[in-house]
Amino acid sequence: MMPWWLVMIFLKYSTKAPNSSFDYSDPNTWATSFPMCGGPMQSPVELTAGRVAFSRTPKLRFAQGLKDGKIEAMNTGHEIKLKLMPKDRNEPLLQLISNTKPMNGVYTFAQMHFHWGPGGQHSGSEHCVGHKYTEAEAHFVFFNSRYGGFKEAVRHFDGLLVIGVMLRGAQQPGGLAFPTLGLENKLDTIDLPGNRLTMSADLTYFKTLLQHAVGNFYSYHGSLTTPPCNPVVTWMVAAKPVDVSSTFLERLRTEIFEDADGTRPLVNNCRPTQGRSGRTITKHISIG
Template sequence: MATRRLSRHLLVSLLFSLPLPVLAASSQWTYQGQSGPEHWAEVGSSLENALCAKGTAQSPIDIDLHHGVHHKANTQNLKIAYMRSSLTMINNGHTIQATPSGKDLLTYKGDNYHLVQFHFHTPSEHQFNHQAYPMEMHLVNQDKNGHLLVVGLMIKEGKENQELAALWKRLPREEGREVHLTGKSDPDLGRLLPGKGTARHVTYQGSLTTPPCTESVQWVVFEQPIELSHQQIERFRTLFPDNHRPTQQLNARLVDEE
């Protein structure tokens, strides 16, 4: 009996002494090196991020306004009713993400979406006519069935953005840190949008631009950029010098202008 207990003990010790395979969690993806965009499909389980390499409707894309926009669509498809609301910001290690607490709504082709969060990239992920902007803002909206629609705003260097000024002064520097904004310091996202949401924009079917690169995401990308000052852009870059995914192949997808 003692020999049997000893053998069992040795077997357990041997199993735990063997080198175990390293399974990278989805949080371990980055924007550089061996865990950067070219390797996202290798991060996590074998199927978790497979679309990052094998997907055929991936984002972002290079939007060619001269040749790539196939036809003009109905300009009444998009109606945005964003407003001022308190929010919570977090440095999630990949970007600054803000979650509003209000009822910011968007209607696209008759379907209603609720704004769930917005975040930022530098340089811009989408390009227009092969040109990137210093930054890009993504406003992620979701309908009652879980379908996603992302509004993309290009950001150019210019005047200080007053709607984002209070938020920008409190950008959380440490990963995992949260900051709460309430009252007059809350940004009015409706006023932030180009033409208050009525400016010219393009639409296409794409994906999330971060792992797991889920497809069937409706994109609405405004052609007219918003402005941040040089100081505001640099303040973000001190936290995230480069957090963009390179452009992906358009393949057989259509890009519509509205």
């Protein structure tokens, strides 16, 4: 296993992986070009509660003007990434504030994105609870506000926090469903890498969803699940999956491509689970 001093050096000089420089045909080979992918504290992992903590729910502070918000969606060639913006775009959409370890501090929301499988109910999510996978997983990425921005945060051990929500396809999503906001009807306009679209959207639903997610969740220290795999992420994965429209998932699988010619549908953009090697996973149960 790579020693920590070496990880610290890689972190210090870490830069974003160029978009074309990796794919999902064999994630086990990523470490050849991105050494941290073969290093310690990698994600995702299988979630089982090694420890249970009864803790205060981290506070989510949302911006005003969620109802008249905007979404900018982009095909990165590896995922569909969404910027979510409130009416006043100078204000961050959301901050997470916590004084409970391990997510001590103020984290600012940067972007969210999806990972999904080829269809069939039992693969597509990156994390699994016990041995159970779901069809997709949403990641809400935050940076530690003390580092001022995402670019600097990825160089520090406590730089990022990601809320993961495992998604289960449903014909008629019930209960607390994931808000696709009609994006399923516009995915064809971002079929190729680099394509973007902007649409207005009521972002209020994300508030409900995330407030639910930070109630009961699993936490552990891990990494980015894409190269360069920096081990700088405090993960919070919602304990229970939520429904998402199965039409949305089907269109992700068939209308989104990973190559500029539009010949290779982007599916299976999920990294296999990594060894936990002694890491403790804590299940947090909210006491209000």
